[in-house]
């Protein structure tokens with residue numbers, strides 16, 4: 001007789017998943033449903049872009065997936081840990097040790113050198129940097145010559161690369177990026193996206209990036225489209241024309 005397998009055994013290579021994820025801001029008739037029962041799975045070692053019209057819930061999704069914001073319904077799993085069950089202390093640890101952030105607003109500390117900024121998350125966690133990992137990340141991001149400089153002595157592109165290195169140094173399950181190229185010129189932006197791509201391909205990192213820029217999203221393995229707090233589509237192997245078509249269709253739908 002075959003041995004029955006347990007249906008509760010979760011065997012998945014998902015880095016992060018959400019089931020019925022909802023986020024409502026405020027209460028009563030003036031409340032806003034920023035996310036409405038979102039289901040999604042982000043495979044480990046993949047690069048996902050999240051796009052959608054302004055106000056569609058992209059930042060809210062990123063914040064709820066990374067434990068920066070609290071869902072009002074549904075579940076979020078980081079690997080097999082349910083983060084929607086965690087208390088504030090556990091979430092603080094999770095944000096410090098298991099996820100990495102590359103946000104425009106998450107500036108580097110001006111008084112620290114690039115090296116010190118990169119190592120800061122480890123220091124906060126009471127750990128020291130694995131020298132070979134530091135070397136790999138710094139080499140990949142082309143920062144070896146700039147490690148002893150402070151942020152004010154670096155270009156915008158270099159500052160953003162230091163922010164990526166800082167996000168990678170804890171070997172997080174997922175790196176979340178919110179408009180990481182927003183402040184960069186076209187060339188530095190493209191370079192940063194190529195580097196994020198290499199972090200996925202060469203280091204096996206999982207990256208989830210919110211962007212308004214279709215050319216930036218074309219660097220990802222998959223684009224997830226949001227509209228009005230819901231998943232409105234999914235595009236694998238995205239090309240620029242295919243992304244533009246989907247965005248046009250979403251905007252036409254919003255106007256109707």
Ligand SMILES: Nc1ncnc2c1ncn2[C@@H]1O[C@H](COP(=O)(O)OP(=O)(O)OP(=O)(O)O)[C@@H](O)[C@H]1O
Nearest residue numbers: 025026032034052053054055056057058059060061
């Ligand atoms: N703290 C908050 N309090 C109340 N409403 C909020 C809050 N944060 C977001 N919202 C609302 O939730 C909805 C989704 O916002 P969110 O910032 O996630 O959208 P977005 O797609 O990232 O937009 P954008 O592209 O303009 O940055 C919007 O209607 C917004 O006004």
